[in-house]
Amino acid sequence: MIDYIRGIIDELSPTTATIECNGVGYFCNISLNTYTTIQGKSEARLYVYESIREDAWVLFGFATKQERALFLLLLSVSGVGGNTARTILSSYTPAELCDLIITENEKMLKTVKGLGSKTAQRIIVELKDKVAALDIQGAGTTGQLSNDTGITTSNKQVHDEAIEALKMLGFPPAPVTKTVRAILKEKPTSTVESVIKTALKMLK
Numbered sequence: 001m002i003d004y005i006r007g008i009i010d011e012l013s014p015t016t017a018t019i020e021c022n023g024v025g026y027f028c029n030i031s032l033n034t035y036t037t038i039q040g041k042s043e044a045r046l047y048v049y050e051s052i053r054e055d056a057w058v059l060f061g062f063a064t065k066q067e068r069a070l071f072l073l074l075l076s077v078s079g080v081g082g083n084t085a086r087t088i089l090s091s092y093t094p095a096e097l098c099d100l101i102i103t104e105n106e107k108m109l110k111t112v113k114g115l116g117s118k119t120a121q122r123i124i125v126e127l128k129d130k131v132a133a134l135d136i137q138g139a140g141t142t143g144q145l146s147n148d149t150g151i152t153t154s155n156k157q158v159h160d161e162a163i164e165a166l167k168m169l170g171f172p173p174a175p176v177t178k179t180v181r182a183i184l185k186e187k188p189t190s191t192v193e194s195v196i197k198t199a200l201k202m203l204k
Helices: 032-038 065-075 082-091 094-102 117-134 156-168 173-186 192-202
Strands: 004-012 016-021 024-030 043-052 057-062
Touching (some): 004 024, 004 032, 016 032, 024 032, 032 043, 032 192, 057 065, 057 082, 082 094, 094 117, 156 173
Antiparallel strands (some): 043 057
16 A cells, blocks of 8 residues: 655646656645645655555545545545545645534535535534544635636636636536636636635535
8 A cells, every 4th residue: 555655746736746756657636735735846745545446546645644534534424435525625724624524514514516415414423523533733723807707817827727627626617617717807816726715615
């Protein structure tokens, strides 16, 4: 079993990272939190979860052991798969997610794509005591527009990267584009990660 991969960041997007280690490139699915942590760095250490199925071998990478621990707890809940768990960890920081679970905030939790009311309730009931035991740090504290689309010369890259990341997370292109442009129209200087986080709370 792979515990972690440490090496050069060969390719990076808000949803994936390729880490080169001893001449081998490991393609990992990552959360937005991990992307934010390793963005701008030349090297990274990702703690790994291996999802081995009959038709695929998929790696999920995390910037911290605590985020991986939360991912594994989410997977233990019936109805939560790898992509849904990653989407949850892209919507909220580990501290924010722990707070939602501990305070039984079902309303906010079920805004995540792929989570219905019943699954959100199961996450809260089954994980409330477990996430509290993790002792996650911070938990418990809780340009000029062109053509009226929200896209400017300076934020076009943010626009394109955010749309691509949301499409990879399973959202349809049309509502994704509309949502991203609405966010950038209101806040033209938003970063990629802030646009994606806001969009994840808006998209259904």
